[in-house]
Amino acid sequence: MALSDLLLQQTINGLSLGAMYALLALGFTLVYGILELINFSHFNVFMVGSFIGLWTLQLMGINGQAVVMTGLPLIGVMMTALVVTMVLSGGLGVLIERLSLRPLRDVKGPAPMITTIGVSYVLFNIVLLTVGADSKNYPNPLPPVQFAIGDAVLRLREILIWVIAVLLMLGLHLFVQRSRMGKAMRATAQDPEAARMMGVEVDRVIVIAFFLGSALAGAGGLIFGLYYNFTSFIIGFNAGLRAFTAAVLGGIGNVPGAMLGGVIIGLIEAMGAQFIASAWTDVIIFSILVLVLVFRPAGLLGRVAPNKS
Amino acid sequence: MPEGPLLRFQDVNTYYGDLHVLKDVNYSIASGEIVSLLGGNASGKSTTMKTIMGVVRPRTGSVIFDGVPIEKMSTADRVKRGIAPVLEARRLFPRMTVFENLEMGAYTRKRGPEFAEDLERVYSLFPRVKERLNQVSGTLSGGEQQMVAIGRALMARPRLICMDEPSMGLSPRFVEQVFDIIQEINRQGTTIFMVEQNANMALSIAHRAYVLQTGKVVLSGSAAALRRDPAIREAYLGELQVIPGQVDTDSPPVSSRIRAPVAPP
Ligand SMILES: Nc1ncnc2c1ncn2[C@@H]1O[C@H](COP(=O)(O)OP(=O)(O)OP(=O)(O)O)[C@@H](O)[C@H]1O
Numbered sequence: 230m231a232l233s234d235l236l237l238q239q240t241i242n243g244l245s246l247g248a249m250y251a252l253l254a255l256g257f258t259l260v261y262g263i264l265e266l267i268n269f270s271h272f273n274v275f276m277v278g279s280f281i282g283l284w285t286l287q288l289m290g291i292n293g294q295a296v297v298m299t300g301l302p303l304i305g306v307m308m309t310a311l312v313v314t315m316v317l318s319g320g321l322g323v324l325i326e327r328l329s330l331r332p333l334r335d336v337k338g339p340a341p342m343i344t345t346i347g348v349s350y351v352l353f354n355i356v357l358l359t360v361g362a363d364s365k366n367y368p369n370p371l372p373p374v375q376f377a378i379g380d381a382v383l384r385l386r387e388i389l390i391w392v393i394a395v396l397l398m399l400g401l402h403l404f405v406q407r408s409r410m411g412k413a414m415r416a417t418a419q420d421p422e423a424a425r426m427m428g429v430e431v432d433r434v435i436v437i438a439f440f441l442g443s444a445l446a447g448a449g450g451l452i453f454g455l456y457y458n459f460t461s462f463i464i465g466f467n468a469g470l471r472a473f474t475a476a477v478l479g480g481i482g483n484v485p486g487a488m489l490g491g492v493i494i495g496l497i498e499a500m501g502a503q504f505i506a507s508a509w510t511d512v513i514i515f516s517i518l519v520l521v522l523v524f525r526p527a528g529l530l531g532r533v534a535p536n537k538s
Numbered sequence: 539m540p541e542g543p544l545l546r547f548q549d550v551n552t553y554y555g556d557l558h559v560l561k562d563v564n565y566s567i568a569s570g571e572i573v574s575l576l577g578g579n580a581s582g583k584s585t586t587m588k589t590i591m592g593v594v595r596p597r598t599g600s601v602i603f604d605g606v607p608i609e610k611m612s613t614a615d616r617v618k619r620g621i622a623p624v625l626e627a628r629r630l631f632p633r634m635t636v637f638e639n640l641e642m643g644a645y646t647r648k649r650g651p652e653f654a655e656d657l658e659r660v661y662s663l664f665p666r667v668k669e670r671l672n673q674v675s676g677t678l679s680g681g682e683q684q685m686v687a688i689g690r691a692l693m694a695r696p697r698l699i700c701m702d703e704p705s706m707g708l709s710p711r712f713v714e715q716v717f718d719i720i721q722e723i724n725r726q727g728t729t730i731f732m733v734e735q736n737a738n739m740a741l742s743i744a745h746r747a748y749v750l751q752t753g754k755v756v757l758s759g760s761a762a763a764l765r766r767d768p769a770i771r772e773a774y775l776g777e778l779q780v781i782p783g784q785v786d787t788d789s790p791p792v793s794s795r796i797r798a799p800v801a802p803p
């Protein structure tokens with residue numbers, strides 16, 4: 230394969246991974262922006278979301294890659310899987326906030342963050358004990374359509390992933406920028422006490438942030454399954470850590486930053502695997518993270534001094 | 539109109555943990571008044587404002603707004619009942635535009651013709667704000683930020699505005715302009731409860747005032763009487779010494795009861 234085709238192929242792969250990491254990174258950033266809390270349970274909300282997607286597709290009669298659909302039925306099945314996965318994953322996020330974080334709302338120090346690690350392990354073990362340790366073949370009704378660009382291959386699943394990710398991120402962007410609740414979220418992130426005195430019910434804003442972040446993580450989990458054709462109880466850790474890195478890289482708390490960070494991490498992972506060795510992926514990703522934080526502590530799009538008083 | 543004052547504090551005690559900040563405080567503010575709250579640093583002025591808004595709650599005592607006890611209500615419910623703040627140091631949402639800040643002021647209200655009317659009212663009081671609508675508010679000058687902060691409070695269409703040091707950090711000329719506008723807002727029917735360090739200016743537009751010292755109301759009365767009070771003159775109006783013989787006798791000095799605050803402005 231020519232170098233240019235290799236580059237093109239890895240750009241396609243990297244953008245697909247990046248789309249997934251970006252969706253996941255948004256959840257870290259939404260919650261951090263409002264609570265200044267790193268929510269480690271997010272790792273495994275993504276994993277559970279992937280299983281919700283799997284079960285939803287199976288309930289619609291799709292098993293493995295045997296059932297191939299086209300046209301409107303395909304769109305219908307995909308939409309249903311996406312919506313169900315997002316709503317249930319979002320609900321899981323809200324439940325986690327209600328049960329484990331709201332009681333700690335006024336507790337200072339690392340207790341809430343440690344709690345999210347605990348919740349993450351609870352989710353991890355529940356899935357391990359109920360569905361087992363083996364990888365599950367992921368239902369995928371997409372026809373094996375692909376386009377050749379030189380020696381590079383663009384598959385239908387990649388196009389689908391990009392479309393889903395771009396639409397979701399566009400939707401989130403419009404929500405945060407334009408809607409009444411989105412503005413309340415931004416105001417709360419910038420000055421929670423002042424927002425409260427405008428009449429914003431901060432607890433509701435927090436619930437919405439958890440719902441949206443977890444719903445996007447669920448969408449990311451579905452994308453993971455569709456992309457790799459498998460899912461497992463273990464997928465949360467690697468993807469979660471990379472997405473978290475993406476959020477920090479872009480500037481945690483910053484929505485466009487999370488998207489940018491996700492795409493950068495995805496591209497690094499793909500290029501690194503091609504031109505160096507996939508065993509080095511984590512070394513490269515975290516070295517770049519360290520470098521960025523040394524020279525831009527607030528991340529690529531983050532503000533150096535958070536304006537809070 | 540209901541009988542009685544618009545806002546009343548009844549033996550209010552507010553704490554931060556073990557720190558007793560407001561001690562058996564009583565205020566009474568009638569509809570249509572401008573009432574000023576004076577006092578040195580750390581005397582509990584901002585805590586008074588936070589107690590009204592429900593950001594802190596009194597441990598004992600009652601806060602009554604328009605005849606209804608509100609001390610257990612959420613902040614949002616208080617805003618809906620018609621109380622809006624102009625916060626200490628303005629506290630705009632720094633990365634939101636001027637227009638978005640105004641929208642946040644109207645957060646609890648429906649969008650509709652009233653919203654547009656209120657916008658027009660803000661623009662007519664502060665033509666400068668209208669020119670800056672799309673500017674990110676963190677990049678405004680201090681004076682412009684204060685206009686937006688007052689405009690933001692007006693967008694709630696409040697019956698009572700609680701202002702915490704509206705003159706802080708503003709040039710003398712601009713302070714005068716802001717106080718003129720506060721008076722204008724009051725003339726249009728909004729009651730104003732205003733914390734100020736600039737006692738001279740505050741007493742020049744207020745109808746009445748309270749003086750807070752380490753959490754206790756040590757003095758209250760009409761603005762005119764307080765302006766003549768020697769202790770006030772010494773502590774807040776920048777006069778070093780007052781010769782007793784010069785004091786107007788129809789408002790007896792109360793100076794024996796109070797000491798100068800820790801750090802006079
Ligand atoms: N959130 C808080 N937690 C603990 N103590 C507080 C808090 N806010 C204020 N205090 C304390 O309560 C006292 C009164 O503070 P407050 O802000 O009401 O004073 P103030 O009269 O507004 O002073 P200034 O003129 O300096 O603004 C101070 O001793 C202050 O340190």
Ligand SMILES: [Mg+2]
Nearest residue numbers: 583584585626
């Ligand atoms: Mg104060």
